[in-house]
Amino acid sequence: MNDETKTPAHYAASTLSEALPFIQRYDRQTVVIKYGGHAMVDEALSEAFARDVVLLKHLGVNPVIVHGGGPQIASLLERLGIKSEFRDGLRVTDDATMEVVEMVLSGPINKSIVRAINKAGGKAVGLSGSDADLMKVRRASRTKKDPDSQVEQLIDLGFVGEPERVDVSVLKLLTDYDYDFIPVIAPVGFDGEGKRYNVNADTAAGAIASALGASRLLLLTDVAGVLDKDKQLIREIRADDLDGLIADGTVSGGMIPKLETATNAVKNGVGGAVILDGRAKHALLMELFTEHGAGTIVL
Template sequence: MAAQMEKSQAMKRDSIATARMLSEALPHIQRHDGSIIVIKLGGHAMSSPDAMASFARDIVMMHQCNLKPVIVHGGGPMINAMLEKLEIPTEFKDGKRISTPETVEVVEMVLSGTVNKTIVQAINDQGGRAVGLSGKDAKLLVCDQAEGGLGLVGAPKKVNAGVITAMLDGGFIPVIAPLGAGEQGQTFNVNGDTAAGAIAGGLDADRLLLLTDVAGVKDGEGDVLTNLSAEQVHAMTQSGVISGGMIPKTQTALDAISNGVRAVVILDGRADNACLLELFTDHGAGSMIRA
């Protein structure tokens, strides 16, 4: 009997805490009402069906609260697995894959096919209305060939965002594979973060959320910094505090901000409900970078 009473009291405390959390989320929901939120999906959130289902529930929750989520996804591990399965050799330069025509054919097949439709299905299974497309559709991402001798890697130069805004106005959730079209009809492989940043800028998004496998931008002591200005990011990069794989992510953030995005958040996609924590709570879930 005592155990049952204790369990009942615990459930009541949990219910009260849940109700309080929902009530406290109201001003944040009102603040983001109607806002476009671009989310770069990768890493842990794509690692298992459970993680994908949790992410999809968050996206549908955002949509139900009248936010307008736009998903841009990666898929590096899946591409590597398919290249290995097809016994297609991969060349690297400075640790980056060289995108040959044969490689890009596989990249398009994996990203626009298996990966994109898996995400679309996960969102639809949670009651959303997701539609998959790539940066080639309606010439969404027009690219030049990126410098650096990496082959058919695209550098976005123009975003034709009309196809996305039409979907958003129709109540759909766009899920975008990071491919681009060249002026001569070439297919370009585009870095997922770069594509997300360009699309966020083209949409004048309120937020760009970069889901990663780290907690955010850290200072010299290893502590996560929750709020940063563009000037601070520049200084930390020059001093070496920001280094390695965090450099391209913060550069994506700076580029997006310069193109009109209100704020960029680098956050840990391994955390449960990371997007909801960032958007609908006071403490957030990562490092926010503003102009």
């Protein structure tokens, strides 16, 4: 039978057959997915993402989702008339802002993802980093060098946290095959005094993936992956190469913290971290179940 006589059913069967080795590779493996960007706000992409996550579960994968929500938070802050303060380009999270952050992340965003997955046939459960001692954090701080004195100055970002300890016992219970739940996690953590903090979703996903010993960390973003100086996709990066890529200008801007998260996760036991284009439909399936993947993998 030549290609001209093949039906759509033949192509579908062929694709499934070719995917078999990759399905076997990820059987009973945990994959942590950072969900954000355009994929979250585009209705068609959101529905496709939910279906793909349910498919992963049925194929034997344990998906764990950590989501962001920056645009939705900014929108509600504007509607409520709460002005954001920025220090050295970074948003300061004060009490009023933190109230909105937790409301949006743990409320409508988290539950909309849960509903979409359940509608697609899965069993999703919404959590935040505050539930079951999942994510204990420390107050984050940044420094910048004063241009005149060259002295490092501390930048107080308010209630912005960095993961200090991750207890994944509740995630292991939920993803056990006796229950088959899909955790959906809002990146809100707490410190030793019980104060709540906003955590960058990439950072939270990396910390959770490391604590779970995940086979893969998938960071959905709004670009195809890491591009070289000729704007061509770099398929693979070794963790030790990051400093050189930053130094020669290949990696810059917002891609730097994403790659830092990816390399830290790999160095802490994650099998591989992938930066991939969340705007591409079925990006998760292409990355996990095809030979060349769909983004840039850090190993």
